[in-house]
Amino acid sequence: MNVLIWFRNDLRVADHPALARAADDRVLPLAIVDPAEWADPARSGRQWAFRAECLADLRADLAALGAPLAVRVGDPQTVLSKLCKLHRIGRILCLEDPALAALDLALQAWAAGTGLEFIRLKPGPGAPAALTPLPAVEPGPIPPARALRLAEDRCPHRQPGGRPQGQLLLQSFLDRRGRLYRDGRNRLLQAERASSRLSPHLAAGTLSREEVLAAVAARLAERPDADWVRSLGAFRAALASGATGARGAVCPPAAPEGAAPPEDIWTRMNGRPDTLRMRLAALHAGETGLPFVDAALRAMAASGWLPARLRGMLASVALHHLGLSEQAAGAALAAGLTDHSAPIHWAQMRRVALGRPVDPERLAGALDPEGAFTRRWLPELAEVPDRVLQAPWRWEGARGLLGRRYPEPLVDPSAARAAGRPPARRPSAFTEVMEGAAPRRRASAPAQQLCLDL
Ligand SMILES: Cc1cc2nc3c(=O)[nH]c(=O)nc-3n(C[C@H](O)[C@H](O)[C@H](O)COP(=O)(O)OP(=O)(O)OC[C@H]3O[C@@H](n4cnc5c(N)ncnc54)[C@H](O)[C@@H]3O)c2cc1C
Structure with missing residues (x-):
């Protein structure tokens, strides 16, 4: 046949x-x-x-x-x-x-x-x-990005595609990097190495989840030390959540054309389309004026990857603090990630939308207490003292910086926090926001190279 x-x-x-x-x-x-x-x-x-x-x-x-x-x-x-x-x-x-x-x-x-x-x-x-091929089938070219009308997208530290690259990553993770996985994936400067970084390969299927699980089982059969056992257990759980937790999740539908947004605290605070457009553009540019958020946005722009905690923070800020719709926030975040997997991504966006707003300043205190990650991605904050790094507007020298070399904060994070938990579903401003979005500007070059030589 x-x-x-x-x-x-x-x-x-x-x-x-x-x-x-x-x-x-x-x-x-x-x-x-x-x-x-x-x-x-x-x-x-x-x-x-x-x-x-x-x-x-x-x-x-x-x-x-x-x-x-x-x-x-x-x-x-x-x-x-x-x-x-x-x-x-x-x-x-x-x-x-x-x-x-x-x-x-x-x-x-x-x-x-x-x-x-x-x-x-x-x-x-x-x-x-x-395999026995069907005769006379023209292979056809793999189209360039411009044939799909995709905008130029510089991502200097993007992971390369192809199965050999995925196999190398899996090997280096199971030989060396994975030992620190359990705690290291939550330590920002370690996460790039300690996480498997397999997500784009699992999303494209250059590696199957089953073969990764089998390789983990083979590694455990070698009876590695307790650190390895704990880390590989946590890794297996992460893989399982990718396989089962997201079944069927899709991008939520946009509001019908012309639907009037109901008056709630979110539309009162955030609802003007021009405000939303500006906020979406700031999100794309990594210029929200919230240092930890901008550092994460610029890391994502340069590498196409972020650890889960930072993805969750960006989603929370975009939804809860900037008041963007789930579609607009989700699309902006997804487009920056090389590993976009619609079922995982939209399930995670929903989870964040229903959760409590994340406080970026407090999260920076937990994940980046010395500010090394923030400083790496925001060289313009070099002169800001450590104690106000995450809130430069509280710095007495802010006048020469804010609004000049670094933007004023787009929103007051404490105001959004005080507004409490948002309603489960907010009206969509997706159409206006996406149609009028300012052209993307890529973040400036990082101060220090990512360690992508896995
Ligand atoms: C808002 C948001 C959006 C996300 N969008 C995506 C996405 O588009 N594609 C994607 O693969 N992951 C997504 N994730 C989940 C997670 O952040 C990434 O899978 C992980 O950071 C990828 O890096 P890694 O391969 O080094 O992960 P590791 O920690 O090494 O985990 C190995 C694999 O397990 C799976 N996995 C890990 N964590 C999760 C999780 N929380 N939920 C589901 N699967 C998980 C992934 O397939 C991952 O590659 C998202 C998380 C959030 C909070």
Whole structure:
């Protein structure tokens, strides 16, 4: 039979049961790049750059098995329909993916109507030694970011894509870095090394969660010391929350066009669209005037990654202090992350939206007591004394700094805190905010290099 193997967020040849299942068929391995997906404001050039590297690597791996990857740009159903007719495909195989559950339902109905088999397999082991390719399939180019209308997105410390890079990270984590994981992931200057940094690879599927878990089990079987055992236990729990905690979460829908926002404390404090636009632009630029927040924003702009505590803080500040909608705040944050995974991201945004506002000054006291992280990313605060680093507006020398080399705070964090917990759902200002958002400005170069040589 002629079988189309559709690669989505599973860009690997190992641990891919669809490849194993098609070992005796003639196969067409395919990746579809959907411009509508990449037009989503949660998507960005850094994410595409990572993914394009993964696709190139997958193409080489599949070519080594005998059937190189075809890449097509377009709406999935249109692309599938065209290719299935052209190459007399009888079956489409892909892996289950909670992020694509709604699309798969629609495709199942379409496939049933055309007599095609559309089979989604559970992730698991399996990889053939060789594949039989369908003849005369043009591989097609991997499109550049500009073909997807993605803005230029400089991310000097972005993690590189591709399975070998993921394998190297996993190896260095299990050989050395992982020993400090349990506590180190919450210590900002350690977190870059002590966290696994596997998230972009798990999001693109260059590594499967199952193979990472198996590698952890093998490491534990070597009977490492107590630090290792504790850290690997915590790491396993993190992996499990990524697999189960987020099933089905999606970006919340925007308010209907023209819907009038109800009068509550949040709209009174924050609701003017021009104010919201300005705040969103400050979030993109890392210029909110709240030092710990800006340091985190600039670290994210430069590396495409942040530890979970800082992601939670940014989400909380964007939602609770700046009064942005869940969609606008969530998209701004997601676009800065190379590892964007919609189910995990939107579940986390919801959790933060329903939680208590985070106080950035207090969190800085706990996570960055000496201010080293803040100073690394905000060289313009070099002369501010330690005692007021997180609140330079309390510094007697602030006059020559604020509003000149560093912005005045956009909001008074204590006012937002005093307003208490926000309502569970606030009206959306997404449309106005996104349409009118100022062009992105990238943060200036960091004062010190990130330790990305993992
Ligand atoms: C507002 C917000 C948005 C987030 N958006 C994303 C996202 O788009 N993509 C993403 O992969 N993670 C997201 N996370 C979860 C978490 O911050 C990242 O998974 C983690 O920081 C990635 O770094 P790491 O691979 O070194 O993680 P490690 O701590 O080494 O964990 C290993 C893996 O476990 C999973 N994991 C770890 N923590 C969590 C968690 N809290 N929830 C779910 N899975 C977890 C991830 O797959 C991660 O790669 C978000 C968290 C918050 C608070």
